[in-house]
Amino acid sequence: MRTYDFTPLFRSTVGFDRMSRLLESALSSDESASAYPPYNIERLDENQYRITMAVAGFAESDLDIVSENQSLTIRSKARPEADASHFLYRGIAGRAFERRFQLADHIHVTGASLENGLLHVALERQVPEQLKPRTIAITTGLGMGSSHPGIEHDQAA
Secondary structure, X not given: OOOOOOHHHHOOOOOOHHHHHHHHHHHHOOOOOOOOOOEEEEEOOOOEEEEEEEOOOOOHHHEEEEEEOOEEEEEEOOOOXXXXXXXXXXXXOOOOOEEEEEOOOOEEEEEEEXXXXXXXXXXXXXXXXXXXXXXXXXXXXXXXXXXXXXXXXXXXX
């Protein structure tokens, strides 16, 4: 396995600690452990996303969805085994799982639904008004008062 040193990237940045943790966790994750259950991530439009996870055999009461600290966690409880069943082949997994997704800033979970064995989790980017781009009107002359803002007049000593 390769190891990468991201130290040079973070020497001239401030506040990107979360990014370094994301990169480290993505590179250290085991691909075989994250194969169950299968899932899709879709971009529906500019601000709408959906995670669809195949959870055949699980009921709503078997699944927990928690969103906190820019992280979405979907976990299940293991289904109890049926005592009278004697499987010749068992291809439908009913084991417990936990899947974590790191959410970008301003991404919020807006709902979840379970239909036909697929869990759909709706996500939306909700950027606060103060962070959205805004157009600044340009005025001619000194329409903003008698002095220019930001310029201080010093008295000669």
